[in-house]
Amino acid sequence: MNLPSHGSNPQHLYKSLGLSLPEKYIDFSANINPLGPPPALKDKWNEFYQEITVYPDPFAEKLKNRIAQKEQISVDSILIGNGGAELITLIARFLSGKKVVVVEPSFSEYEKACCANDCEVQYHQLEEPNFELSLDKLLPSLMNADALFLCDPNNPTGIQYPVSTVLSIIQECEKQNCFVILDEAFYDFLVDYESFIPYINTFSNLIIIRSMTKMFGIPGLRLGYMAAGPSLIAEISKYQPHWSINTIALLAGELCLQNEEYVKETQVYISEERERLFPFFKKNLFQVTSSQVNFYLLRDSTLKEQSTLFEFLLQKGIIPRHTFNFPGLEGKWLRFAIKSKEENSKLMEVLLEWRQLP
Template structure:
């Protein structure tokens, strides 16, 4: 099936399947904060209007300074980007022609950007249903590798890898002159998160990618940042187009960083809803990954393949993310974002309908 390679924009999914998009539907395919953007953003929105007549700061100095102060690192260790997608592309250009290992299942953009820049892509496949990451098992893949892409917490499983394992991988990669690209797009949904950013001062091979669009529900603005040693940031930043980030995104980013209570509120909400969903799935013989964030993989343990469930949900106006383009998953799981209480309840209602038929 020639299905879209990303979530969101469900009209393209339905078109590829030869189906009509329902008048009413719930899109579970995009992993965005269900609480929406911080209220302060709406309050200040009209104030941002005057900025559209001014060129944005190409060095994003104010936002870099705020992030650097928050993370207690040098502003020279930060590069602001037009969303995670641009940052992944810049890193792939920096790695052009190298052997790149991708820990799978994982975000498809690593491979796509790597291939576009003549990288040799190799998979290190984690095995379902627990998708455990092991230093011993990954070691053979690192031979002659220029970089390792690791998404933590992982997209699409939602699983957080142990700190000791991740650090041991970074250490081993450093010995082998291999960069570690650690994608932390969903780090701020974790309740007990231990930051890897202090390690950029210890490991010159560590590149951290963070998104600001997921937690703050601003994917239309496109905003994220890289954290790495200043020398690495200087090299990668030379590949970035001038005025890459628009003025409104920069202002929104500064405002979002002030909303610590909003982040805590989100974390509590996600944890409670995830537990409610997990209880329901166990009771009704569905398998859910051990997610720690705002999305999860799910499958019906009564079905070997999930195609029929996928089609059933779509026809009911429930839109999950397919997993056909995640190596190792091959469509045998469905990914769902955690949405509002009512929307999550609707999902459970439709899954009960399915269970009565199967």
């Protein structure tokens, strides 16, 4: 099946399957904050409009200063990007022609960007259903590797790896002159999060990517940032086009960083919905990953592969994210975002209907 390689934009998914997009549907395929953007963003929107006649600051100084203050790092250790996707592309250009290892399953853009830059891409496959990360098992894959891509908390499983394990991997990679690209696009959905940002001052091989579009519900604006040692930031930033981040995205980013209560409110909401959904899944013989963020993998444990469930849900206007382009998953799971209470309840209703089929 020639399915879209990302979630969202469901019209393309239905078209690829020869189906008609229902008038009413719920898109569970995009991992965006179900509470939407912070209300303060709407309040300021008219003010932001006045700024579209002005070129954006190519150095994003105000936003970088806010991040530096929040994370207690140097401004020179930050690079603002047009979403995490641009930052991944910049890193791939920096790694052009190198040997890259991707811990799978993981975000498909790592491989895509690296292949476009003539990297030799290899996989280190984690075993389902627990997807445990082990340095001992990873070591053979690191032999002669130039870079390692690790998504934590992981997309698509939603699993957070133990801090001690991630640190041991960073330390081992430093010994082997191997960069570690730690993608933390969903870090702020974690209730108990221990930041890796301070370690950029200890490990010269560490590059951290963060998204601001997921938590703050602004994927249409495209905004993220990278944290690493100043020399790495200076080198990677050479590949970035001038004015790649628009003015409104920069202003929105500054505003969003001031909304700490909104982040806490989101974390509580997501946790409560997980606690409501996961027991239901277990009771009705649906297996889920031990996610700690705003999405999870699910499968019908009575089926070997999930295509029939996938198409049933689409016919009912429930749109999960397929996993055919995640190495090691190949469609054996479906990924769902945590949505509003009403939408999550509708999902449970439809899954019950599925379970009651003859």
